[in-house]
Amino acid sequence: MVFVRKRKLRAMTQQITHSHRELELLDVLRRFGGSARNSELASTLDVSEETVRRTVKVLSKSGSVARVHGGAYLVGTQVDPSFFRRIAQNSEEKRLIAREAVCSISDGMTLFLDVGSTTAYVAEELRVRNNLTVATNSVGVARTLVGHNNNRVFLLGGEMQADEHGAFGHVTERQARRFAYDIAVLSADALNAKMGFLFLNAAEANLASVITENTNQTVVVMAHDKYKSTAPHCSFSPQQISQLFTDKMPEKILRDQLDRWGIEVRVANQRGRNASEN
Numbered sequence: 001m002v003f004v005r006k007r008k009l010r011a012m013t014q015q016i017t018h019s020h021r022e023l024e025l026l027d028v029l030r031r032f033g034g035s036a037r038n039s040e041l042a043s044t045l046d047v048s049e050e051t052v053r054r055t056v057k058v059l060s061k062s063g064s065v066a067r068v069h070g071g072a073y074l075v076g077t078q079v080d081p082s083f084f085r086r087i088a089q090n091s092e093e094k095r096l097i098a099r100e101a102v103c104s105i106s107d108g109m110t111l112f113l114d115v116g117s118t119t120a121y122v123a124e125e126l127r128v129r130n131n132l133t134v135a136t137n138s139v140g141v142a143r144t145l146v147g148h149n150n151n152r153v154f155l156l157g158g159e160m161q162a163d164e165h166g167a168f169g170h171v172t173e174r175q176a177r178r179f180a181y182d183i184a185v186l187s188a189d190a191l192n193a194k195m196g197f198l199f200l201n202a203a204e205a206n207l208a209s210v211i212t213e214n215t216n217q218t219v220v221v222m223a224h225d226k227y228k229s230t231a232p233h234c235s236f237s238p239q240q241i242s243q244l245f246t247d248k249m250p251e252k253i254l255r256d257q258l259d260r261w262g263i264e265v266r267v268a269n270q271r272g273r274n275a276s277e278n
Contacts, residue, residue: 018062021045025055026064026074032143035073039124040143089117090223093247097221098122100268101185101245104219107131109182112211113141115166115204116187118221120144135179137166137207154179161203168203173210181215188220190229191250193257196238198231205235212236217243224248238263 018026028044029036038056042049056072059065065072070091098121105111107130113119115138123144126132130149136142137156146153158172186208188197197220199205212218218241227250238261245266249255258265 018059018064019055021047021051021055022059022064025052025059029065029072029074035071036143037071037120037140040140041072043124043127043144090225090247091121093223094118094121094221095125096268097223097245097247098125100266101219101221102126102129104243105129105132105183109133110135110179112136112176112179112181112184112186112215113138114186114208114211115141115164116221118223119185119187122185122221133179135176135181137168137172137176139165161201164201164204168201168207173207176207176210177214179214181211182217184211184215184218186211186218186220188222188235189226189231191222191226191244191254192230193254195234196261197235197241199233199235200231202233205233208235212240219243219245221245224250227251227254 024045025041028041032040036044038049038052041052041056045052056065056067060067060072063075066075094117097118101122102125105126109129110133111126113123113134113136119138120140123136123138123141126134126145127148130151132145132149132151133154134141134145134151135154135156137158139155142153142155145151154175156167156172156175158167158169158175160167186197188208189200190198192198199208218236220241220243222244224247238258241261241263243264243266244258245268247268249265249267250258255265
């Protein structure tokens with residue numbers, strides 16, 4: 001009994017002695033629905049990601065939050081850590097891809113961004129653009145861009161999927177059709193020389209197909225590890241894609257097929273430049 005009382009007292013003391021920065025971070029996590037990436041927390045709090053990591057580390061020791069690679073979530077909330085693992089995987093390559101893709105996007109454009117992990121990095125790089133109209137089914141993308149540089153952000157409704165942190169289904173597709181996009185930035189789970197771009201999630205494949213019908217230009221952002229992946233669901237015709245932004249040129253068979261489909265491959269390198277091949 002004495003031990004239990006001491007433990008409760010220690011927990012109360014930890015709550016009382018949270019620093020101002022720790023309380024701010026907890027408040028942001030609550031406003032974000034219980035989870036966020038370190039980059040999102042850093043942007044909202046206007047601090048460095050290193051500061052966020054240090055603060056999260058302290059809060060995790062008190063049991064207030066749980067750390068996952070690339071983010072954190074409030075203890076007791078229903079969060080799928082696999083979302084953060086996907087975001088963190090090949091993070092440097094994805095950031096380079098995103099920087100290259102954003103070069104094709106100008107101020108004032110109307111965009112669609114999906115829930116893909118590489119697309120999340122595109123959203124971060126887009127914070128330098130002004131007066132964008134952005135429609136997205138991704139909670140993370142919406143949080144990243146809303147309130148910056150006169151951007152207008154429309155978070156599409158529909159049924160939320162926790163593992164994707166986004167909305168899908170008939171409602172999402174219906175709302176997506178209300179916009180005339182200058183450019184759509186999509187991701188995919190696999191790229192196959194015979195079948196094209198493939199998806200693990202049927203609802204995501206359906207939404208991607210809807211988007212390609214309502215945009216002047218569709219680009220795909222994808223790290224090279226997807227070349228050897230597989231997935232069960234087809235979506236849009238590969239001929240509807242104008243550019244593939246990636247971090248490594250595909251092997252000859254796939255590269256030749258991309259050329260036949262009319263897809264320009266743009267490869268971002270470590271210096272932020274690119275090599276392109278039609």
